[in-house]
Amino acid sequence: MRRFLSVYLLTVAVPAGLAIFAVAMLANGSSSGGAENTSGQGGSQLVYRLLIATAIVVALAAAAGALARKLRQPPVIGEMAAGLVLGPSVLGWIAPDEQRWLFPQFIMPHLNTFAQFGVVFFMFLVGAELAPRTLMASGAKAVVIGHASIALPLLAGVGVGWWLYTVFPPATDPGLLPFVLFIGVAFAITAFPVLARILTDLKLLRTPVGTTGIAAAGIGDVTAWCLLAAVVAIVRGTSMISAVIAVLLVLVFGAVMFFAVRPALTWVLHRAETRATPRFPIFAGLITLVLAAALATEQIGVHPILGAFAAGVVMPRGSRLVTELTNKIEGITIWFMLPIFFVVVGLNTKLASLSGGLQWLACGLITAVAIATKFLGTGIAARATGSPLRDSVALGVMMNCRGLTELVVLTVGLQLGVLSPALFAMFVIMALLTTAMTGPLLRSTMPTAPVQSDRKASQHDPALL
Template sequence: MSSLAQHSELVIAIVMADIAIVLLVGAVLGRLVRHLRQPMVIGEILAGIALGPSLLGLLPGNPTERIFPAEARPYLTAIAQVGLLIFMFGIGWEFDKRLLKGRRRAAGAISISSIALAFALGAGLATLLYSRHDTVNGHHISFTAFALFMGAAMSITAFPVLARMLTEHRMMGTRVGALALASAAVDDVLAWCILALTAAIVTAGDAHGDMLQIAALSVIYLAVMALVVRPLLAWVTRRLVRDRVPPLYVIVLVAGLFLSSYATTWIGIHAIFGAFAFGFITPREPFAVLADGIKRPFDGISLVLLPVFFIVTGLNVDISAISGRGVLELAGIILVACAGKIVGAAIPGKLTGMPWREAGTLGLLMNTRGLTELIILHVGVSLGVLDGQMFTMMVLMALVTTALAAPLLPNRPVTPDELADRRLTRPSQTQPA
């Protein structure tokens, strides 16, 4: 065997070991933060940061560079991208119009208000930060691109984390919980559309012809997805899916997912939008069969691959590089992020008839960003909009806004009916928290 082949095999072996380390550290920290009433994603994000230059890299000999050498990182990035696309497919598939039943006007008002205020404050903050972060990897970025991205990054609410948090705090059946989930569902769709538009503008740069081409191709893509792919998927589902999901159907969905991601990348609006759109148009009926045969296995794949995304993120986060001025910028970013979503959701919540306490809880829930924010920041880095220090500060903002919600949520007592249900269902609840 040649030395080159031996080196390649060694790099692949290192990648496998890296994935094992990331999974174990993420699982340990995820369990630890659960005792602090935090979602597991907080522990997984912390694991990625701890294994990067912010903590492990500070030790003598820089263990981060040894454990995650430069040769292994492209492989880790590719694996993380697969996990990310499968996760985005799940977000699109989970969007349920029934969440909006009876809440369309309230959810629409809350979502639009929180996005508009967060976007405006984020774009306003960009005017103060731009002069220190206008160059990325030696390339000057336009103020328009920077401001649009800051506004879009401030606008997101993490629907999956929010749903999990509502379940853990027994708030899914409450008025504020149901309204928060419906608003977050609308919020996600609107925020992804804003981000897709931002990505198209950044990709086109100052070339108006390129922008028009991206816009035209995007319209064609959406038309094909809605008028051709969606009916075709519905027909395939009716033909192949009965009381179980056959392997051929899984292959069709996975192939469609990656082809859709390729199409949006080729257009110029990033692969994650293709994955989200494909999940959005994929049939959900028969729901029980598809949830068991598609959604649950895809969630299992994400459970293994997404922690790799956290380490890829963590390797680009260097908290020690934040200067004194950077601390002030970080405080401003967190303040603006919280004000935009909390105030933007609480005020329309109050106007819909909620007491201030419930309206405040609604704002806290809508301020949850989690993994979804990291995905947006990943897009910002790939588009060349965020420098290393700004990326680090935005990741810390995502961590703080997600961690802030759980300790401040009211403790709702368990009702006798819920206690009885818990006793009856406890033996079958075997899936991990």
């Protein structure tokens, strides 16, 4: 059956899709109004163009993710690269008219909406993946390593951010303080879901070094998200007092979620499972909670992703209903909404803006400092807390994995006007390189770890993220 499906896809689906795309291009070229004049047409034209764009995006992202897996990379590498290929840096350079036709301006707000919902549900899944028992499995050692993995990058980010602020000032000036803090947070992020997938593929997740690494990554990421909430509050605040109020409101929100919502969820879900309550009202209520939490943090003055992340963290572990819901949300988020997010990132990434030697020098500096500070901060703390040298090196490699989580942070910075298009492109390159190097370096550092087969690794792949 699998062979027939593969043959069908290659001999029928792919040619048919290309034929539809070619006919659409010819029909568009023969029309008198041109592509850009379609913005004034009705909703049917909008849906038609959205269907074409999203179908191509999803198909290319799936193909790129499969290719990345064949190359022993996490699929997110291929999907991130696919977003860049469809943007102005590749397709826009090779075939600018076709790129503008595929992504006309009048569909961009709708693609952005899909992308933002994808990010919200992605952050919910990230929060749901953070098991408190796992985070504390290594005790104080994981706390020390996790905080060390963000402290030195944060410090270096403040220093590099001060230089970047003078050389590449953002178009919408947020002020020096929020700018350097944001750069520090961007350096400090580790992609917890992608790292979990890599460790699973290498069969390291249940080893002592893997347990310590995933716990340290989770602790570090929770801390980094709290810092990001403070930075966003400072950027959006009209004064330092309003920013402090926003941070205090976030703390109140977190306390309500942990000490009121979480026990209530545990009670409701336990009763629903023991009494065989229909799933639809339970799932609808949980999704409403995610959206309400995202709305709450947006209204506070930070970002909706923080609320969605908190909603994921407070979900009861071990609940069959929560597991079923996350599995269902994971599919539509990974296969549909996140590929659109990658394309939106790709459309905002203009490598042509790095036209001079100074820009590429800054890009190299950002990447080198991001790698070195993560590696040194993590490795020194691991060695000082008793880890062998090889494990310390491996932990330094793990914490350098940034993946999609970094792109989420960078997109927030671009939306807030903290990052200019040139800086955004530099940090996207850094995110790609640091994610791509994690798997190969871990294989060379931990050579005894066998790799799972592609078939087994692809059965449940939460870190397509």
